[in-house]
Amino acid sequence: MEEDKNYINMIHGDLARASQVQSGMPENVGVMNIKTANRTILEASQKPTPRSLWDCFWYEGELSCLFADSNVGKSILAVQIADRIAQTDNVLYLDFELSEKQFQLRYTNEHGNLYSFPERLYRVSLDCDSLLDANFEEAIIGSIEQMALQTGGKSQMKEDKLRVLSGRTVLLFPDADGYSEWKQRAESMTYCKAIVSDLLEKHATPKQKADHIDIADWIIFQIQEGKLMSTANHLVEAEKILQQMIEKNPVLQKLIDELDLVLVDASHIASDDKSPP
Template identity: 40%
Template sequence: METGEKNDNIRERPFNVIAAIGAELDSQRQQAENIPAQSGMFSVKTANLTIQEAANRPNPVPLWLTLWYQGEVCCLFADSNLGKSIYAVQIAAAIAEERKVLYFDFELSDKQFQLRYTNEATGQCHRFPDDLYRVEIARDCLCPQDDFENALIMEIEQLSVKMECKTLIIDNLSYLCMTSEKGEDAGRLMSRLMELKRKYGLSILILAHTPKRQLNMPITQNDLAGSKKLYNFFDSVFAIGKSAKDENLRYIKQLKVRYGNFEYGSNNVIVCAIEKADDFLRFVTLGHAAESAHLKEITEEERGRMRNEARTLHSQGMSYRAIGEKLGISKTTVERYCKQ
């Protein structure tokens, strides 16, 4: 579901003459008042000039629903074996109907990929759009072991420039940064990606893991594996959860939005099933529901056990927040258990 134009062209926005005149007048006033347009690493503009200049640039185009927009560094995360690579390839194939896409596959071998998209009965292989390119690390490549992550990002940059491709999907985050749980390393990684985004106008979707999570708890930003700094850097974030009511169902939840509408939050997650239609493995949308309808209900016995464990941990000096993270319940619930 892609609304862009071929070769990354975007819908033209009518030139706003009034905004252009206003921008010129505000720029002249700023110069007359000896306010610098740039000071060191900072660009300085009035709020009005900022808006007027931006008004004559095109609005971001949604690449996939309202979950990922053109010009964003976006994150899709999920627990292992929930189908995030399947969903990412589905997204890539839809976008490649309109524009070139580089899918960096650091998860599957070419044979595994082929089997996933082959009709088992007939042997017929799926035909993807010609503008979808799958990229993997060459077997005979001599990768530098001392600075692998830096070399990998440089190679991604060079390939996207060489192929004139501005839409990238990277599967997955651990290959970009082996130590993404460390705040300093995560910060450097995201700074590099944001630099590439601004320099070339890239749109980047990065897949990431979440640790094993309690099925009775809603998905939150804390479920993204690694440093919380990563979440803060991403322009948009969405996740795949497993339904506790039916192991064959998945739901897609929107967690962070900068453009467009916040459509698929906890009250309106997208409910899906993974199905293979002939030769194409994909997520099939069944409808929408509240996330709570797909969470595991806690029995009184389980609640009593957690209450006792929370009290024990609190008596040992553990904070409410730390107890909540350990038990998979909210800080407020822990506090209530301990004060009862």
């Protein structure tokens, strides 16, 4: 019944669009979209209801602006909001005002105790040296878009936001509940080649998917359960194996240098006697 209702609404939307065109009212003028209020409601009814991020004031996919007079606590409130959202979602807090020391002092009490934020809250600051040889506005906007893509921002998987990655191949690790959506969007991309990992789609439990875990959460879970050795220990062992292989065939080192290769794994390389093949 619900599916039939959706089809009916889609038909009504198409009829409203055709009626608008027939009446001479354009659908687009410059960067503006024009549609009737009724058509807006019909089309919006086909989309899922956004998830609440912070009480009833901010929902997923929305742009919210916080404004007030100077020195009344906007930055502190913004961090409090970020602190709350970071309990369940990754949050990038772009701080272009305070130095790291100022930030630390603000969140240290009179007894010298440091406040502990959720691990999902990341503070982003400017790399001033990198800005010297770049267009400031393009560098800022481009960096924000890349951060959103690389850290799981579903709303950023849009063609017009991927120009900065033009001609590149990007490996994406969506949250446990986002594979299907990201896969569908990636297949239609033209500016860059996007490869969407299905690691979490295949291995995350139903509860982990409901909790919207990301790749970092999953790796931590694997380490805690003893199913995955830590990266540091893994690479130490891998480096030993690689060194043994180079000693046996020095040409391998030249190949690594010429192609600028990076060691990431050594699983199943060594034989039973622990010597390289």
